[in-house]
Amino acid sequence: MTATISRQRHAAVAADSSGSSFSITANLLQLSKHIKYENLAAGLAGGVISTMVLHPLDLIKIRFAVSDGLKMRPQYDGMLDCMKTIWKLEGIRGLYQGVTPNIWGAGSSWGLYFLFYNAIKAYTQEGRQTELSACEHLVSAAEAGILTLCLTNPVWVTKTRLVLQYNADPSRKQYKGMMDALVKIYRHEGIPGLYRGFVPGLVGTSHAALQFMTYEGLKREQNKCKKMPSESLLSPLEYIAIAAISKIFAVAVTYPYQVVRARLQDQHNNYSGIVDVMRRTWSNEGVEGFYKGMVPNLVRVIPACCITFLVFENVSRLLLGEYH
DSSP: OHHHHHHHHHHHHHHHHHHHHHHHHHHHHHHHTTOOHHHHHHHHHHHHHHHHHHHHHHHHHHHHHTOSSOTTSOOOSSHHHHHHHHHHHHHHHHHTTTHHHHHHHHHHHHHHHHHHHHHHHHHHHTTOSSOOOHHHHHHHHHHHHHHHHHHHHHHHHHHHHHHTOOOSOGGGOSOSSHHHHHHHHHHHHHHHHHTTTHHHHHHHHHHHHHHHHHHHHHHHHHHHHTTOOTTOOOOHHHHHHHHHHHHHHHHHHHHHHHHHHHHHHOTTOOOSSHHHHHHHHHHHHGGGGGGTTHHHHHHHHHHHHHHHHHHHHHHHHHHTTOOO
């Protein structure tokens, strides 16, 4: 009798597990139907163009973010002084240190993000007549962000290491380029080295989620004001304004995580983890330490965001045959 009951229980568990696996597979297949590679191409184009134009500001932002008083770090009086100093020492090459992984990272990140986000959004919208709520946009963007980060974190670690090479003499630099950095990080630090800053990066998905939620909401409201369907194409100026507002809001709320992440990925200092970074930053620099580099970051990310979203909206519609 006991053996019979046990067999029945095992059969029930197996059936439940099988049903659960089937449900997950079915959901993934349904989601895959909404994947449009035009969104990948459009996001890639937007990310690459904005990165090529604005990489020097990204380099300056990271150098300020890790500025914690260590003697080996150059001291700058401000953004212009930083740019002038790098230019004098290394010229244009110095301002574009780490540009290769940045192009790979930004291009792939934006491409994958728009690919996943639009697929998840379409999957959530499937079979419904009502528009998605702000919360649903937030969740869709967060899920897309997590998937993207899992695939691109090693590229961001590499970029951070490359832009924090302060020596002007190429022969004395730790890394010769993107592939050299990837190989050396993996060889000396293993997989954990390539995924440094991953946890604060996960926190950072809230940044993109807040940005996309705000962006979608502002687009919808703008079209309502014009008495147009919510997905109607806006003018370039409208896309630029909406992208800028959504980015400012997201940066203001989530910037400290970027400082924590950059410091974890920095090769010049050793932290035992996120708590150690936060404790030492607070102890040595106070609340201002968590907002170092925010001004050059805003100067960089606002035009970068505007370029990326403007390119994406127009290229994706052109590729999808929705451009009128």
